[in-house]
Amino acid sequence: MVSIDDFGKFETAWCPGCGNHSILKSVKKALVEMELSPHECIFVSGIGQAAKAPHYLKTNVFNGLHGRALPAATGIKLGNPGATVIVQSGDGCNYGEGGNHFLAAIRRNINLTLLVHDNQIYGLTKGQASPTTFMGHKTKAQPRGNPSGPFNPVAVAVAMQANFVARGFAGMMDHLSDLIVQAVRHPGFSLVDILQPCVTFNKVNTFTWYKERCYELKDHDPGNWSQAMELSREWGEKIPLGVMFRGNRPVFEEKLPHPTGEPLYYNIPSKEKIKKVVQSYA
């Protein structure tokens, strides 16, 4: 039996009141629910406040470069398809510096779960606009208001038919941990975009702001792409939470040359096999 305590207790570098704290709790709860032992998981992150999350979990951790969590996770999963690989990073990390990898990860459809702590701001670098910051939102770096339109990760993921697309809110921990469980269990690439209040730098999208707008999806059929697409536009006065889209595109690992589930570490071809290849060059 796995328990919350197995995942350790750490002092964090986060501000008191930050949404990251509850996301961390939801993640632990989900892991326990799935009965995953610490050493079976690999948590991958980039750089940012959100990206520190794996350091506060007793598990295997690959804390790589800003924006590059997904490619690292891709290599890890291809190297060891049996591991449960969960990527945790910020909106800037995944949709800004790492935007190209986000697109590629959806296209590949490797069995990875991506948890984006979406605080609509660059937290660690002190409050510049992120890709999800609203147009017109004023920051120190955008004194005349953010001139660009916001990135809508759910809309793009649904448009690209990502295998699993959900939105959660740090303020609804049980709901969120349930989404994480579903995401990890669903085959292929899963995205959970998590609305996360940043109490220090985002004075627009506050806890109350989210709270007032978020509602849980009830009668939505996640298999219905058109409906999911329409829902993805609902992002302002009302914000739907839950599983937006669930697809069944084939999983990348099925196409790997080596037996699925076998770590490459164990896959050592015999000298005989190598010899045969060498001889083909004669």
Place this chain on the structure above:
Amino acid sequence: MVSIDDFGKFETAWCPGCGNHSILKSVKKALVEMELSPHECIFVSGIGQAAKAPHYLKTNVFNGLHGRALPAATGIKLGNPGATVIVQSGDGCNYGEGGNHFLAAIRRNINLTLLVHDNQIYGLTKGQASPTTFMGHKTKAQPRGNPSGPFNPVAVAVAMQANFVARGFAGMMDHLSDLIVQAVRHPGFSLVDILQPCVTFNKVNTFTWYKERCYELKDHDPGNWSQAMELSREWGEKIPLGVMFRGNRPVFEEKLPHPTGEPLYYNIPSKEKIKKVVQSYA
């Protein structure tokens, strides 16, 4: 009066029969129709077969790095908002190496036109899968078939509410040149994804293949986002051509600090102004 001849005649490095030839012609036709003189335009490209196109036009050319045409064009346009800036490059260049810039360009909504020569393959490097190559399509680099799903640029652009989204076909030159004219004239960021047969490396999506599937949109209202979204999925047995979506998000240049249309080259602040700033540090 501007004429086709003003844009010069060049020997190209393209294969005979390649779709690039007709795209080049359509571009010239569009320029003439818009009465743009060669020195008023700046053509920006990356690296690839498609990206050589600007070399075959007598005009201003910025032929930059593979994947980086859009950021270069962004800098050019911000430096000189009055110039007509047109980006021309391949599917690999824009949706592969340059995927992150594609997303950012849509969000910024700078008055740029992006013409993607989409041959669903990496031409110049001899036939690897590109982001738009179909899943399962076999190439020398993907001997077991392309394991990833294809990128649907139209779907993503519409989902992100790009200001102008169209699809053309190298095999329908008049239609294409009309799309280009509309794209350049529409404010903000415009995408024309152009289906371009690669006679050498893409034996799946051939001229005939496209020809059999492409049809011109008739009663579609490009102002209707939901309808455009649905249309974007139609990509297989039937392929719709024309303007898929037309939006009216505010244009980035309106938010620039310097007078719109004035090149930064002419904008030289007086010593008095600088002095005032320096004094504020006392």
Place this chain on the structure above:
Amino acid sequence: MRKELNILIGGEAGQGLVTVGELLTKALIRSGYNVHVTQSYMSRIRGGHNTYSVRVGVNKVASPVSAIDILVALNKETVELHQHNVTSNGLILKDQNIGLKKEGLVNIPFKDLAPSSLFENVVGLGFLSALIGLDKSMPEGCIKSVFGQKKPDVVQKNIEVLNSAYTFAQGQKIDGFRLDKSREEPGLMLTGNDGVVLGAMAAGVGFCAYYPMTPSTGIPMSLNARGDELGIVVEQAEDEIAAINMAIGASYAGARSMVATSGGGFALMCEGISLAGMTETPVVVVVGQRPGPATGLPTRTEQGDLNLVLYAGHGEFPRAIFGPGNPEQCFDLTIKAFDLAERSQGPVFILTDQYLADSYRNIVPFDLSEIKEVARPHDQCSDPEKYERYALTDSGVSPRLVPTLGPYLVVLDSDEHYPDGHITEDLEIRTKMVDKRLKKQAVLDADIVPPEYFGPDKPEKLLVCWGSTLGPAMEAIQNADQQNVGLLHFSQVWPLNKEHFKDYFSSPEKVVFVESNAWGQFRTLIEREVRVENAFSILRYDGLPMDAGYILDRLDMLLQGRK
């Protein structure tokens, strides 16, 4: 009366110690003192332990020091971490609410003196101002200039709080911390980053693209704050690759163009740097160094990216690299960088680091009338039909025109190209174009900033350093027991002209390179140029800035033969 004080304010991130620190620094500068600020902070937004050290002097101060005269503790940890550095006649001020029983601590009732926690900063300011004997009008004026524009409503309240703190402090009758009068003209209060910003403005920068990265983010942010006033376009890019390609695009379009980043972000720009080299497009690249590799210590300091900057980008093309030693040099060399980038048509680099980027100093106001016109491209040519962007010339430099401003065509290519800019695979042209690009080295070689020498005519020992270590090394030679240590400081680290420095290396008994890195990267460069007998290195790579004490301690060890 003191000639000098080192005041360290410590607390958690989010306690506003930078606000107190900056107000105090401003008040000191306006009172005519010399200051040197060192900021040390953790890579987090709240909590942790940060410090703001103001060293203030009647005479020049140029280096951090570890001995603390006044420790201002906003939390308990600050007392614990720094009390052993407080001098015997020093003082520890702490918030009354910190439960800590220890002799000799002076309590400040922050809560009582401030109507709300927002005003606690100003309590600190008032207390310190009284303690060191600043005229009350000085901190008052600073509050007005700093808060006046942003929050005019709170100015009056702040001044009231300041007054009560000032009066309270006077009532405490703490003697021995008053500063002697200073004759310095009040100057500007600038960090290294500010120096770069003002230099860029003075050079007429038109465009700056960036992706946020400590310690350089402040540069584009300050430029942007003046965007409307000066017509500067600053764009936060989606990533560093976009930033450098945007900057090159804007430069092609005629804007004086720059980027600012740090090691990891710069590593991503390497291909773009090569593009600037190939297309001969001017661009100024500011790299604010911090400890690597990878993410390393994001908020600390190091001089570890010299090698990378020197060779960044594939293929061969000329470049110049500056390593300014203080905010003044940041200003001067940034102007020079823009000029040189245009004249050599390629990338020019400014290497700073977190220490310099964040370190405030008092600066004699710049004489803007002295600044010579910075080179720029053109919008006219005699025969537009024949214009060739890469015309082969004797100097290797071809006339650069701005596209669309005239009837000529400007064709730029990242492939090897004909003189007209169009792609070619003609291998004779290739050779000519390589030669052309490399010839431009002469433009850089003709305009090298020589190293500056400080110290006795015939030093027995020579310290050699570059960039931000200037101040610490300077103080080290001044404090050295014997008056026989000299200092050679390079503010341009590439290209180097042996004639500028070889003589300095011939006479000293020992040559000691002082660098904030583990490899002695600059030493390797110098040793390529001149044979150095008896060379040693003093290296620091724990993330803290070099300081005079650190240098002198190790110098002593070296001289005693220990290595």
Place this chain on the structure above:
Amino acid sequence: MRKELNILIGGEAGQGLVTVGELLTKALIRSGYNVHVTQSYMSRIRGGHNTYSVRVGVNKVASPVSAIDILVALNKETVELHQHNVTSNGLILKDQNIGLKKEGLVNIPFKDLAPSSLFENVVGLGFLSALIGLDKSMPEGCIKSVFGQKKPDVVQKNIEVLNSAYTFAQGQKIDGFRLDKSREEPGLMLTGNDGVVLGAMAAGVGFCAYYPMTPSTGIPMSLNARGDELGIVVEQAEDEIAAINMAIGASYAGARSMVATSGGGFALMCEGISLAGMTETPVVVVVGQRPGPATGLPTRTEQGDLNLVLYAGHGEFPRAIFGPGNPEQCFDLTIKAFDLAERSQGPVFILTDQYLADSYRNIVPFDLSEIKEVARPHDQCSDPEKYERYALTDSGVSPRLVPTLGPYLVVLDSDEHYPDGHITEDLEIRTKMVDKRLKKQAVLDADIVPPEYFGPDKPEKLLVCWGSTLGPAMEAIQNADQQNVGLLHFSQVWPLNKEHFKDYFSSPEKVVFVESNAWGQFRTLIEREVRVENAFSILRYDGLPMDAGYILDRLDMLLQGRK
């Protein structure tokens, strides 16, 4: 009877000259000859002008030569461009249909001998085989092995065409081009890229990520072709940044991992290289050089990225760089690279270039039993609870475990970290971790491949080169008029051990560095280590490979005092 022939096949891209060339090369190798192939092609898919040169000899051949014995022209341009290089007793074969009237051209009726244009390649093969006296069974066998698997149906047809071309050629009674018998054992036919591929396989590579880029694309493509057989996972990434980060991820997950790219792609990987350094993750990085800067000449050759590779990545961490001189060394050093990457836990580089990457040679088959086990991480540890990825050890090397295979936890961090891998800002730990990482330099230093010396005991002149210039330089010293020129070739270019080579530099009158770049990058490295009197450089940077003639011409000039 000839001891040697240089056959150049020229035509447009798309005319299939590589197919004829490769078949001919295979037939020659199987007949026991030595070969050296140089491929030159343009950055386009159809048209333009490409060549495939096979130099074949009874004795070793190791360099391109410009004099052509048999020119096979698939188009008119080939005749025009190359006829002046044909020797006086040479031969020009051309397609009958090329309308060109000129003395001494031999026409081949390609159209008549081939049932369709698809078979024209084999006509060329048949004709050449007869001309130089190969047993007909040789080209026949090659057709079977090359087409047999892919298109069994066309094999018979091809053999028929081959036969008629062979018979036709015999009927022409052209004498003087028959090759002498050779005693060489038929070996493998390998390019430099093939050498890397087989080396990687022999080392047990598990994962390779890449983004296509000439001239390295062939490496992952060949690995992928054997993916099913050997269980190698090869992934075409969305960009080079993804590729290097994937490779590092896979290596963390326990796979022997590599990337292959060229200059511009490598420039984008610089931040990732730094990540490998910081996280101490083994990764093998193949950089196939081509002329830069920027896009440069994408299909030509150069050795211009040594500096970049040496300093790529911000911050300081150890690395090793190999510069193999031929396909055998590519094989050996790739195996060594994997072993060293694991033992030093960091990035190891293999620098090739387009010339070497594409140049076929005949190779004595590798003795796989001689290959020693390549180091790998582990999946067990005695005390899993206490396992620390970055445990501080005497050597700086910490035990590396593969995550999820046991109850221990493996924590890796791009920030500075505690021994357990978790993020820290403790500055004492920082210092220890820097020292730990740099200590691993000793692992690399202990295992440096010394340069190889060829030539007389006391050479008057010494050529010094690295990487692919080995063959050309070797032939140059053999062909030098006087027997007093020696050659020192470095197949490892970093780190260097002065003791391995300093003596070579002390006696010669003149030392001449031979490099395919404009700056003499390797010379600068060497001159940092040893003082070289009377040093000169022979440099080439037009995009063509170095050749013995080029070297000797310039050597003569140097010796006559002209520079």
